[in-house]
Amino acid sequence: MSDRNPYGIDVSTANVARIYDYMLGGKDNFAADRAAAGQILKAFPESREGVQLNREFLGNAVRHLAAEEGIRQFVDIGAGLPTQKNVHQVAHETDPAARTVYVDNDPVVCVHGRALLAGAPTVAMVEGDLRAPEDVWAKAAETGLIDREEPVAVLMVAILHFLDDPYTEVAKVREMLAPGSFLVITHLSMAERRAKDTDTVKGVYSRANSGVVPRTVDEIKHFFGDFELLDNTTFISPGALERMAILGWGGVGRKR
Numbered sequence: 001m002s003d004r005n006p007y008g009i010d011v012s013t014a015n016v017a018r019i020y021d022y023m024l025g026g027k028d029n030f031a032a033d034r035a036a037a038g039q040i041l042k043a044f045p046e047s048r049e050g051v052q053l054n055r056e057f058l059g060n061a062v063r064h065l066a067a068e069e070g071i072r073q074f075v076d077i078g079a080g081l082p083t084q085k086n087v088h089q090v091a092h093e094t095d096p097a098a099r100t101v102y103v104d105n106d107p108v109v110c111v112h113g114r115a116l117l118a119g120a121p122t123v124a125m126v127e128g129d130l131r132a133p134e135d136v137w138a139k140a141a142e143t144g145l146i147d148r149e150e151p152v153a154v155l156m157v158a159i160l161h162f163l164d165d166p167y168t169e170v171a172k173v174r175e176m177l178a179p180g181s182f183l184v185i186t187h188l189s190m191a192e193r194r195a196k197d198t199d200t201v202k203g204v205y206s207r208a209n210s211g212v213v214p215r216t217v218d219e220i221k222h223f224f225g226d227f228e229l230l231d232n233t234t235f236i237s238p239g240a241l242e243r244m245a246i247l248g249w250g251g252v253g254r255k256r
C-alpha cells in the first residue's frame with residue numbers, strides 16, 4: 001500500500017522528479033527517492049556529475065538561443081522541480097521580457113513551480129503530459145505568453161527516456177512549431193559496456209513512478225526529424241560534452 005502524507009503525496013514510491021532533485025543537491029525529496037538515487041549512484045557514480053552537465057547543457061542552450069538566435073519564447077516540457085538557473089532566469093539574462101512556460105505532468109512539481117513563479121508576469125507553469133501534445137500546446141498558448149505564429153524553443157530535457165515510444169508525440173510537436181523554432185533534447189544513452197549497470201538503473205526506475213528507456217545516439221537523433229542540428233560546441237565546451245557522453249547525449253535542432 002502506498003504511504004501518503006497529509007498533502008496527498010505518495011512518499012513511499014520513488015519519484016523521477018525528486019530523485020533528480022536529490023542528485024542536484026535539492027531538498028524536495030523523501031527517503032524512498034534518496035534510496036533510489038543511492039542505488040543509481042552505486043551503479044553509475046558518474047550520475048551526479050551527469051545531472052549537473054545536463055543542467056549545464058540546458059542553460060547554455062537557452063543562453064545561446066536567446067542571445068544568438070533571437071528566441072524570446074520558451075516551452076520547457078518535463079520542467080522538473082525548480083532548481084538554480086531555471087530556463088526563465090537564463091533567458092532573462094538576455095532579455096527580461098522573454099517568456100517561458102513550464103510544463104510537467106507531476107502535480108507536485110506544478111505546485112512548487114507555481115509557488116516559485118507567483119507574480120512573475122513573463123512565466124507560467126502548466127500541468128500537461130507530453131503524451132497529449134495538442135493539449136500541452138493549447139495550454140501553453142492559453143497562458144497568453146506563447147505566440148504560436150512566432151519561433152519558439154521547445155525543451156524536452158531529460159524527459160524522453162521516461163517514455164516508452166514517444167516518437168509520434170515529438171513529431172506532432174515539431175509539426176506545430178513555426179519555422180525558425182528550435183527543439184532542445186537531452187536523453188540518457190545506452191552504455192553498451194555497462195549493460196549490467198544499466199539494467200540495475202532500469203530496475204530502480206521500474207519500481208519508481210516511471211520506468212526508464214535509455215536509447216542509442218542515433219535513436220535520440222531520430223527525435224529531431226528533419227530539423228537541422230546545431231554544432232553543440234558553439235555553446236558548450238567539448239570537454240563538458242565529452243563528460244556528458246558517459247551518460248547521455250543532447251542536441252539542439254532548428255526547424256527550417
Ligand SMILES: C[S@@+](CC[C@H](N)C(=O)[O-])C[C@H]1O[C@@H](n2cnc3c(N)ncnc32)[C@H](O)[C@@H]1O
Binds near residue numbers: 016080081129
Ligand atoms: C529528470 S526531470 C528533468 C527536469 C529538467 N527538464 C532538467 O533536465 O533539469 C524529468 C521531469 O519530466 C517529468 N515528466 C515525465 N514524464 C512526463 C510526461 N509524460 N509529460 C510531462 N512531464 C513528464 C517528470 O515529472 C520530471 O519532472
